Amino acid sequence: xxxxxxxxxxxxxxxxxxxxxxxxxxxxxxxxxxxxxxxxxxxxxxxxxxxxxxxxxxxxxxxxxxxxxxxxxxxxxxxxxxxxxxxxxxxxxxxxxxxxxxxxxxxxxxxxxxxxxxxxxxxxxxxxxxxxxxxxxxxxxxxxxxxxxxxxxxxxxxxxxxxxxxxxxxxxxxxxxxxxxxxxxxxxxxxxxxxxxxxxxxxxxxxxxxxxxxxxxxxxxxxxxxxxxxxxxxxxxxxxxxxxxxxxxxxxxxxxxxxxxxxxxxxxxxxxxxxxxxxxxxxxxxxxxxxxxxxxxxxxxxxxxxxxxxxxxxxxxxxxxxxxxxxxxxxxxxxxxxxxxxxxxxxxxxxxxxxxxxxxxxxxxxxxxxxxxxxxxxxxxxxxxxxxxxxxxxxxxxxxxxxxxxxxxxxxxxxxxxxxxxxxxxxxxxxxxxxxxxxxxxxxxxxxxxxxxxxxxxxxxxxxxxxxxxxxxxxxxxxxxxxxxxxxxxxxxxxxxxxxxxxxxxxxxxxxxxxxxxxxxxxxxxxxxxxxxxxxxxxxxxxxxxxxxxx
Amino acid sequence: xxxxxxxxxxxxxxxxxxxxxxxxxxxxxxxxxxxxxxxxxxxxxxxxxxxxxxxxxxxxxxxxxxxxxxxxxxxxxxxxxxxxxxxxxxxxxxxxxxxxxxxxxxxxxxxxxxxxxxxxxxxxxxxxxxxxxxxxxxxxxxxxxxxxxxxxxxxxxxxxxxxxxxxxxxx
Numbered sequence: 001x002x003x004x005x006x007x008x009x010x011x012x013x014x015x016x017x018x019x020x021x022x023x024x025x026x027x028x029x030x031x032x033x034x035x036x037x038x039x040x041x042x043x044x045x046x047x048x049x050x051x052x053x054x055x056x057x058x059x060x061x062x063x064x065x066x067x068x069x070x071x072x073x074x075x076x077x078x079x080x081x082x083x084x085x086x087x088x089x090x091x092x093x094x095x096x097x098x099x100x101x102x103x104x105x106x107x108x109x110x111x112x113x114x115x116x117x118x119x120x121x122x123x124x125x126x127x128x129x130x131x132x133x134x135x136x137x138x139x140x141x142x143x144x145x146x147x148x149x150x151x152x153x154x155x156x157x158x159x160x161x162x163x164x165x166x167x168x169x170x171x172x173x174x175x176x177x178x179x180x181x182x183x184x185x186x187x188x189x190x191x192x193x194x195x196x197x198x199x200x201x202x203x204x205x206x207x208x209x210x211x212x213x214x215x216x217x218x219x220x221x222x223x224x225x226x227x228x229x230x231x232x233x234x235x236x237x238x239x240x241x242x243x244x245x246x247x248x249x250x251x252x253x254x255x256x257x258x259x260x261x262x263x264x265x266x267x268x269x270x271x272x273x274x275x276x277x278x279x280x281x282x283x284x285x286x287x288x289x290x291x292x293x294x295x296x297x298x299x300x301x302x303x304x305x306x307x308x309x310x311x312x313x314x315x316x317x318x319x320x321x322x323x324x325x326x327x328x329x330x331x332x333x334x335x336x337x338x339x340x341x342x343x344x345x346x347x348x349x350x351x352x353x354x355x356x357x358x359x360x361x362x363x364x365x366x367x368x369x370x371x372x373x374x375x376x377x378x379x380x381x382x383x384x385x386x387x388x389x390x391x392x393x394x395x396x397x398x399x400x401x402x403x404x405x406x407x408x409x410x411x412x413x414x415x416x417x418x419x420x421x422x423x424x425x426x427x428x429x430x431x432x433x434x435x436x437x438x439x440x441x442x443x444x445x446x447x448x449x450x451x452x453x454x455x456x457x458x459x460x461x462x463x464x465x466x467x468x469x470x471x472x473x474x475x476x477x478x479x480x481x482x483x484x485x486x487x488x489x490x491x492x493x494x495x496x497x498x499x500x501x502x503x504x505x506x507x508x509x510x511x512x513x514x515x516x517x518x519x520x521x522x523x524x525x526x527x528x529x530x531x532x533x534x535x536x537x538x539x540x541x542x543x544x545x546x547x548x549x550x551x
Numbered sequence: 552x553x554x555x556x557x558x559x560x561x562x563x564x565x566x567x568x569x570x571x572x573x574x575x576x577x578x579x580x581x582x583x584x585x586x587x588x589x590x591x592x593x594x595x596x597x598x599x600x601x602x603x604x605x606x607x608x609x610x611x612x613x614x615x616x617x618x619x620x621x622x623x624x625x626x627x628x629x630x631x632x633x634x635x636x637x638x639x640x641x642x643x644x645x646x647x648x649x650x651x652x653x654x655x656x657x658x659x660x661x662x663x664x665x666x667x668x669x670x671x672x673x674x675x676x677x678x679x680x681x682x683x684x685x686x687x688x689x690x691x692x693x694x695x696x697x698x699x700x701x702x703x704x705x706x707x708x709x710x711x712x713x714x715x716x717x718x719x720x721x722x
Contacts, residue, residue, distance in 0.1 A: 038632050
């Protein structure tokens, strides 16, 4: 965990007081809606279909139990008793009142939580691997660098009014859980031949109406230089990014129009001219940030405790353990994923009571720490293996032990037309229907790892382009239709899915997805071949044939 | 439109001269970049001070040769959501060492004062009287800053490291 000190807390409080003044000026009419819009967006406040939506940052996905309890409190006190975890390590509340927002922010600030830059054309919440610091084999804890970047990008005096939003993600593992290739800047921490720590810097990734996979702009930037290098990229983007057309204003378009080589030369030149402007992080600066991360006092525990051996006799426990429990870098401990994807539920939602209960379980079993991942699930990062059976029973009572992590019902979905003013079609009911269709755990197990991603519009908040199966809602003559893509992925081998054919009406989506899955089961060359690998091997044709032959 | 300079509402001594209009023989003038670049040397020889309004779509490099002879550079925020001039301001101050008046013009609201001041602006053509009146108060809003810029404010990281250093020295 990172401990905010007096300076961090002061800054957050100063921000709350500024926003309180801005809300007051809006309510008195001193600020026009046009002026206020930008200011509220910079504080995570959207005007949605039915009410204001409030998006709160969970930097690099790490929460303390105290913070999670406060998120629950805000859900209960200011909203309708639940929150929605998003694909970018945020939590959203859907029914907040504008006049009460400053109070909600002040209550969050007391536990070191803020909503700064969770929206607007500035640098957004820095995201990272939800298993950071506990994943076996990672280069080092990427959250130290995430925090350095969080601070640097917060209220940046040059980059708070960029052409468009700007997202940075960091990973330090071979397996990318932070989806860095679909971010404006993706950072991959690694060591060079001399054993020094630095970053491969990727730039220009993103989804939406013009999707791109990020390209490597520089294979190695030393850790001490990462702030100046990122600043050079942003300065080039701020000056040359398009502002004439909102759809062409993202950095991916600039990179695409210039070409990565030319863009890289511009950045390199800016970086050289920049010289020493106080951005170089010497060893003591990095250590200062590192020193404020605390790590649990792990016990020396056996690899295979008796409690686990005994529980293995229970097939329900075993099913959950195999699905939801991942190896930890410390012997005797595990990382446990809590599925927020129950059968028939909206993906990523948690009630205030569930949040409180998870906070209690984190205190009891995970050194008071919780993680939030881009798949819209939670995780307890430090669970002693001997505690797994008890934890499982407790989670099961809370409806948080659905053993479907990474399976076909672990669906990523945006809120869609039910909440969002941008959406053309519903997302949540499609997800709910699919979780019912594939509710049989044996079938889901047999299918194996398969990511379904649903977006209710082209803006792609549900990351449909990179779903193994992607579902995109579109509107045709006032009716909801859905385009289906297959073969996308968001990991270290990220790529965009391929459209399989004409959009299908709402009522047929679940049938089509079932057809695709059945086709896969018939076509895979062995049970271990993942859906996405079968698509890679055979292309979309056989799936297309199966779906459209009878329609 | 009130002008805030050195923290106070002041009278604008610069006369805005339109591109077609005749230049006064003396007195401080503020003219467009296009007009200035037509014949910079002649304009700089005038008896009065010269200020240039620089568009946010043009690199400041073209202005650099004249910086030490300019009394003011006005950068433009056509809307307050267009932040290109923040980069121009930092380049002028920090890279090119410009020390004259750096003026923010266009849609200038109190909510940008801190960002602008940190980027190097020291004069503000403020859109609303109430915002100009609130300048001093608004500038006191923040006491903690994360990024080093040319404004010299000490960053949170440096304050922490100083504190750490003094603690370890005291032990």
